[in-house]
Amino acid sequence: METVVFALLNGLIYGLLLFMLSSGLTLIFSMMGVLNMAHASFYMLGAYFAFTLGQHTGFWFALFLAPICVGAAGACVEKWGLRKVHARGHVAELLFTFGLAYVIEELVKIVWGKFAVAYEIPPELNYSLFELFGSQYPAYRIFMLAVSIAMLAGLWYLLKRTRIGLIIQASLTHPHMVSHLGHNVPRIFMLVFAAGCALAGLAGVIGGNYLVTEPSMAFSIGPIVFVVVVVGGMGSLEGAFIASLLIGFLQTFAISIDSSFAEIFSFAGLSADGDIGRITIASLAPMLPFLLLVLMLMLRPRGLMGEREF
Amino acid sequence: MSAPALQLTDLRKNFGPAKIIEGVSLDIARGERHAIIGPNGAGKSTLFNLISGLFPPSSGTISLAGRQISGLKPHQINRLGLSRSFQVSNIFANMSVRENVRCGVLWSLGYGHSFWRNIGNLKEVQRKTAEVLEKVGLTDKADVPAVLLTYADQRTLEIAITIAGGADVILLDEPTAGMSHSETDRAIKLIEMATEGKTLLIVEHDMGVVFGLSDRISVLVYGEIIATGTPEEIRGNARVREAYLGDETEFAEMSA
């Protein structure tokens, strides 16, 4: 019981953080067809911007300002970089963002130094909200929960209730149609890219102090975000949401399972001393998303909710 | 009597709720030149895609020389002797004209996926490639990258790739689309010559081409064949007139 409740709670938080990251990536992918390899780098920028801004304005302003700054950075990248390679196809765009990830990491090192920065949870939220089975539940997590749900609601409103949202939605299902609509496509692309980056930036603002703000944070979370987007189905926000939670739960549950392969497959005579028998489910937890990714692409390439195979 | 070169039996294709092909049956005899006409959106290209294996049919069967091919993959169907072209030029853009044709030749000569032979030393491949190029008149452009060809030449190359494998049944999807008059005339001559002795199924908008070239014509309207017959029969068919009522120019061409 205890384990299940904790796994659910932790999985939810982690899953929602992943969703904040992957929603931006999904938006960008579905509108522009670009799989932004540097997406996690914008997440990192969000954390660093919030750290620096927070020193002057406090956390609460930074919460709004930092994503805007990241969005602006994203817009610049789109306008002066991505747009130029657009004509050369998706692989070129993918490679461009791949290079961009390198550059952003090195720039962050130059600007903010190579070590982690002291980006901490604001004192107003740094207390334990309630106690559950003897373990404290920090208020900041509930705050993260609230922010991600607010973001989800905002995104939903934007997509379902506004004009630009309708255009974006149209492009989700009919990617080639938008250009016929007579809208200013490059401008929409720039806005969408900026918005996607801003979402990643927001995830960085609330994730950076919950986790650690350091130059390698993008590299370490980046691959997981791709897993979410692919498993959920490229271009599907609902899918990304479900996949984020799925991966969040999967990983936290796996950690609570201590059995090793030797125990599980003891009927097959697997020895606990061998390399395989030694492995426990818990130790595999961080690898499970990648296993899921490979299986999903092989068995159901359009993902959980995707409507098209890329 | 030997089996027809191509036989469609009650062929149907749905995309979700949309019924695109609704029960098409058609026999095409060996050596016949058969055209399929019909208004836009009638399902002509879908029919080609079904026959060539790009989509699996929802129901019904397709037989090639008596052998059922529905459900096979495009490359398997091609190996059985059915080759098709595309409405939009579908060539290997970054390769030279000669290499384009050579790709069409390779399988039929039995070189499969071999990686132990130098392609330059395969005399047979060279010879057949040269023959095809000569036949379609692209010899002097053999070393030009395909992407740099003129539109008409790209269409020609499209046909060249299609016939290169020596398939017995050739499907051409609007081979003259977008061509000028003189280019169209040349293209028809080319098609006549290249498909000599073969079975030809052609989708074409240019009625002049259709009536000049084909032995028989089928009219496809909203996924159904409303008439099949010789050019004369089709010209006099009332239902065909009705179907084409909205398209005066085309009908005028047809009657001409």
Add this chain to the structure above:
Amino acid sequence: MSKGIFGKSSLAALLLSGSVLSAEAEVIKVGYIDPLSGPFGSTGDAGVKHFRYAADEINAAGGMGGMQVEVIAFDNKINPKESLVQLQKAIDQGVRFIAQGNGSSVANALTDAIAKHNKRNPGEEVLFLNYAAVDPALTNKKCNYWHFRFDAHVDMKMAGLTDWLRDQKDIKTAYILAQDYSYGRAFTAAAKSMIEEKRPDIKIVGAELHPIGRVKDFTPYVQKMMSANADVVFTGNWGTDMTLLVKAANASGHTVPYLTFYGGGLGAPTAMGQSAVGLVKQITEFHENIEASEKQMARVDDFEKTNNLDYYYERVFTLMNMLDKAVDAVGSVDVPKVAAELEGMTYETPYGEVTMRADDHQLMQPLYISTFSEGVVRDVENTGFGFKTDITIPAAATETPTTCRMRRPS
């Protein structure tokens, strides 16, 4: 870009490197092979600054055996193969002393390659001075004559931590968490056997390995520890894996001691901040609040002022000074003789006497267990927090038996 100024100047430098060798015999070159770029670049960068500072000190005092010391840094990107390329580069530039510390995989590659090089190129021997790679095998199963280690290895540090545990009578259960690779496994094995040996009454309620650098949220691990009622946590984690663990522990209100090797590692105090206070203990040969002479404190201050970086690697100074002593005694850069001199050498550091054990070339030095605290005299990384000593473990108490069978060149 590569055709710019770098292309030309590096070409010139490389062409020169061969010919200048003899002319520069007056300089002793110490080759520092560690990551200077990439994710671990920060750690390597800090190391080289310690080495350079120590070299400057020695040079100011007349150099090694009358010769000036120069520290040349080579970036190995913490990649074993790249390290071997850089090793070759260093040797060709006349480097005879190689210093390295980050990554046991690199250390294993280097010690192997240096032994082979010394065998294949007599008269051109190279010494490997290891300042931080703590895989016990380096001075046990894989020991060789050309390798000297100046950091206490896993088993020794674990012996220290479990010594502390011996006196904590109210601790009844322990949990072990480490990264899933050779060091983490060595850590787990050492923890298990030494807890068993020194406190057989303690129950090990969990021993877990997790993939290195892959876990984002350690809360599930912490909650497992809490469910198991662990009174103390042994963790081999370092870098981000440790800071994330500590933050998660603090957030969940898990207030038991976390025994670490690298709690004070560069960058960790900043990242952990308040959350680690009272929680994290470390075992090291140095932290700033150990009592020492004024001269030493002045050195620490000066180092921090000139480098804008915390003084961390006391052992780098030990290493350089012992090398200085050995070269002084030999009077030249005769590497086999210097090695012979280093064997069994004792040296007085600001924190007590240390000995290079001849059996396995492992330095025996006093170790300190300290707790991350508020209200310290000297803080780390300007965080306002610092380490307070809990206990001191004399050099002799850290000695663990070695399986090394040293083969000395005849």
Add this chain to the structure above:
Amino acid sequence: MTDYSLDRVPDLAPSVRYKFATRVLPLLLLALILLSIPLFEPSRTWLSLFNAIGINMVFALSYNMLLGQAGMLSFGHAVYFGLGGYAAMHGMNAIENASYDGGLWAAFPMFALPLVGFAGGALAGAVIGWPSCRRAGVPFAMISLGIAELVAAAGFMFISVFGGEEGITGDRMNGVELFGLSLGPLGEVYWFIAFWTFLGVALMYAFTRTPLGKLAQAVRDNPERVQFVGYNPNRVRYLVFIAAGGFAGLAGGMSAVNYEIFTPESLSVIPSGLVLLMAFIGGARYFAGPILGAVVLTYMQSNLSDYSEAWLLYLGLLFIGMILFAPGGLAGLLLSGTTALRQSLSGKGLVRAGAFAISALLSATGVIVLVELAVRHSNGFGEAFEPFSFHLAPDQMMPWAVGLVLAGVGIGSLKVLSRQGGMGS
């Protein structure tokens, strides 16, 4: 055989002279370079750099079989390099053991070890490629990323195979000697690397000339059409994938002998990313592109880091610059440069190429000055950037302004120039 009745069939094959000039001569040139390098009596530093370059050439070319030839973007090619290398490493230890205990391996020369690597890489390609080659494009890229992460993690978990973090070591001076090479000194290892580099390059070039190689290019250009000339594009991709895995394994085997150590991180996404950079920066569209990329990037990796700690930033900028301005890579630049030179006896093209080169140099210099100043400013211990005995201190305004002006003028004129017509594409 044929039912065509044509009077004459022209011989379209290129002339013997053309064939020699474009196909045989470059390989002869490579052989000549490889043979003549020892004549300059390079230092061991250079030798070990050449060895690393040779290995990376084969590795990058094998990667380009996927990217450049078959149009498959992989983020996990190091898996095959690594698995091949591990196979070779186990082979090396088997040879050593057999030299004491006897056995089949005793007769296996160390020199031929890359063959074991090839087999290992090809086998891994055959196993992993079977499921992953059923998809192309972005799904294939994502599968390769997932598999690379999984294999890299497995590398740390299965100690008996991969040796854990510290990997597996061996001694190459065992077994039967071939060509009188003991493989002890670096000079002898050079011959070993040179032999296999040449063989690898020649074989991979030959591969592009086979029916399968041509089909791979067809699949890259237009996978849909390939189906309608009788080929299954997935099958073609799969076969190319196996071959690419094999050659990557060959490079892994060369690496095993050269370094005598193999560690799991050589399986990871980092070397996979690096080989992608090599192929792309060199020019994925040209066969020789990855060769150039391997030379430049290996040199940068081993030596640029001596001069700047920001070398990764330069690498990233170079990569992005290539994508933006010269998608043909270094090979493309070189080619258009020589074409410009050849056509420019009139002078105009020469001026243009010169202007391009100068503005590229200007912007590079400007960017370098700025980056180096920023790095020193960020480190914060008052070090100055001193190229060619200039003194540029980060706490003064002047050096920053100089950098900005240089970069601004350079990039500006590059823009103007490229608006008048692209270069190197």
